[in-house]
Each structure stands twice: as structure tokens, then as C-alpha cells.
Amino acid sequence: MRPKRRGGWGLIWPALLLLLLIPNVLPRLLAPLSGGEIPNLGDTPLWRLALVHLGLVLGAEAVVLALGVPLAVLVTRPNRAALTGLTEALTGLGQTVPTLAILALAVPTLGLGVRPTLLGLVLYGLVPVVSNGIAGLLAVDPALRDVARGMGMTPRQQLYRVELPLSLPVLLAGIRTSTVYNVGTATIGAALGAGGLGLLIINGLSEQNTSLVVAGAVLSGLLALSLDALIGWFAPRE
Template sequence: MSVGFVIRLVVLALLVAFLVMPEAFAFVFQPLARPNQPVIYNQGNLLDLTLNHLAIVAAAMVVATLVAVGLAILVTRPFGAEFLPLSRSLANIGQTFPPVAVLALAVPILGFGTAPTLVALFLYGLLPIFENTLTGLTTLPPAVTEAARGMGMTGRQRLMRVELPLALPVILAGIRLSTVIALATATIGSTVAARTLGEVIIAGLLSNNTAFVAQGGLIVGVLAVLIYDGLSAVEQMLMRRTGQAGRRG
């Protein structure tokens, strides 16, 4: 067991302990609060907000992954190659419009709450996943794909048994990037009444309570690092299983 792994476990344990018993950590944030100000966020449950924040991000990333991977598969097939420029333009929509602008456009249609935030995160997460999937599917070793054809595999069999498994580490790298971006971006969802950790940060800014701001930012930051490291570990494991670690490392 590596030192880095142990450190991550300790950080995760501390995060869980803080979310379950935040008052036990009041001494850490006390210097950041002004006299007579509450030290620990008291306008909601930190654990509930964190779980809701993660659920929104997870839902958006699942849909973004399905759409982005589907588009990449389509344009790498002979019958769909002509749709590559259109698919790339669609994937770029989220990067063209900042999330705040997407929220502003979505609220009149979807109303306040979680829905506009999901739309913003979905659009913002498309491009990294699409481009990585495209790269993974178009840079496969020719010898491998030719061997699959020589074995008599159909196009669907080659996709499911050869192409996607080999491209999976690269696809996962795109998902990792989109997820980390979404974790931070989801905080702005609280401006349209979505229940995210942005509530904590906004409450701190409105009341000039730096302790609240630090708590919201710290939870989001720790989650981003832990999820990034976790997905990186899975990516490395997949690369070893498919024999790509040496070639790409």
C-alpha cells in the first residue's frame, strides 16, 4: 500500500467526518469567522448538499458520456463520417457559451432548480468526452483491427470487443476531465436555486463570512482531487489490462 494511497484514505475519512460532524471541526474555521458570526454553515445540512451536488454532477456526466460516445462512434463509422463537422460543432456548444449564459437561457424554459444546472453541466461536459473518444477510436493499432477483420468479426463485434475496450482508457480520461470541471461548475447552480455546495459559498459571500466560503470551497476542492485521482487509477488499471501502459507511459 503506497503512501499516496494512505494519504488519500485519510483525506477521505476527514472529509466524511467533517460532513457528518461539522461542529467537531469548528476550531479549524474559527479564525476565519468574525465575532458573533456562526463558524459552521448553519443554513442547511452539509452532507445533504454534498450528496445532492454529487448526484447532479453524476447525472449530467452519465448523459454527456452517452451522447458524446455515441456521436464519436457514429462519425468513426463509414456511414457517419460526413457528420463529423456537425458533431464537433454540437460538442463545442458548451464551450462556446459559458455556463452562466446557459443557465440564463435555460431558466425561462425549465424554471428554477436543478434542471437548468443539469443542462449547463451536460453541454459543458460534451467536448472533452467526444474528442477523447474520437481520438481513442481513430488511433487504434491497425494490426489489431486488421486481425479482428481477419477473424471474421462483424463491424459491431469489432466495435464492442476490440475498439471500445482498447479506447476505454482514453475515453475515461475525457470523462475524468469533464467530471472535475463539472464538480466546480455545479456550484453556480445555486444561483438558480439548485441545491449544491454553491449555497454555502454564496451564503458566505452575502454575509461576509469567510468561514462559510472556505467550507464550501474546501469540500468541492477535496472532492475534485479525490475523484480525479480515483478515475486516474482506474484509467491506469485499464491501460495495464489492455497492454497500453508501456506504449503510452
């Protein structure tokens, strides 16, 4: 089958996000919420808050991939089926325990700032990557493995040349889900001093400033949509 053309509609979200990060654009749009006056969204430029937020999410996702993909590979090897359910149950604890509880428990050990926030993001984002990685690898047709083995491929070659390429679409779906989850979760890290777009929401709630809350929510939402669209852009098509 010929590959499908990739639509460009998804790229509207990154473009809109970049537009709103231009100084004074978003404050002017939020003026009706402040009785016609252009609201003050703080001394830190919005683009800098967005970069900090993006750094938290990408840093956490790098750790999630470094842990999640090898773990999914490990438990899907032959004669290790018993580990699959156990692994999914253990990683699932990251989403069953409330994020605020994880962060609160991490603070006494790691202190305030980036480190407890990254821990919470990693635990929360690990589940979709591990679950989808396991599902994608287990869905590979056993006949294809037999063909690869008959061609003289080693188990390592089978993994890298057959199993991982075939499971990549399912794995990427898990990465997209994990990334979108963590954009929202990272806003909570602002309460611990990690910064990011959540700082607008925290300050807005404490000051009862609707413009700040809306600005933080809109920019966080656009960042999540942008990352989802960009990851989807590189996903393989049938």
C-alpha cells in the same frame, strides 16, 4: 507487461472529505477565520449538501456518457470522417458559451432548480467525453481492425471487443476531465435553487462571511479531487 500497482495516495482525498463532513469538524477548523469563534455554517448538514452536489454531477455525467460515447462511435465509423470536425465544433459550443449565459437562457423554459443546472452541466461536460472518445477510437491501429475482420468478427464485435477496450484509457481521461469540470460548474447551480455545496459560497458572498465561502470552496475542491482519484483508480494500467 505486468500491471502496475495502484498507489493509495489518491484515496487520501475521499478520506479527507469524509472527515470534514463529520459534524463540527470543519467549523472548528475554520474558527480562526471568525476570530476564534466556531462559525455557523447553516442549518443544512454539510454531508447533505455534499450528497446533493454529488447527485447533480453524477446525474449530469450519466447523461453525458449516454450521449457522448454513442456520438463518438457514430462519427468514427468508416466513410464518416466529415462528421468528426463538425461534431467536435458543435459540442465545443458548450464550453465557448459562458455557463451563466446557458443557465440564464434555460431558466425561462425550464424554470429554477435542478433542470436548468443539469442542462448546463451536460452541455459543459460533453466536450471532453466526445473529443477523447473520438481521439481514442481513431487512434486504434488499423492493422488490428484488419486482424479482427480476418478472424470473422462483425463490425459490432470489432467495436466492442477491439476498438472500445483499446480506446478506454483515453475515454476515461475525458470522463475524469468532464467530472472535475462539472463539480466546479455545479456550484453555480446553487444560485438557481439547485442546492449543493455552492449554497455555502452563495450565502457566504451575500453575507460577507469568509468561513462559508472557504467551507464551500474546500469541500467542492475535495469532492473534485475525490472523484478524479476514484475514476483513476479504476482506469486500466499498462
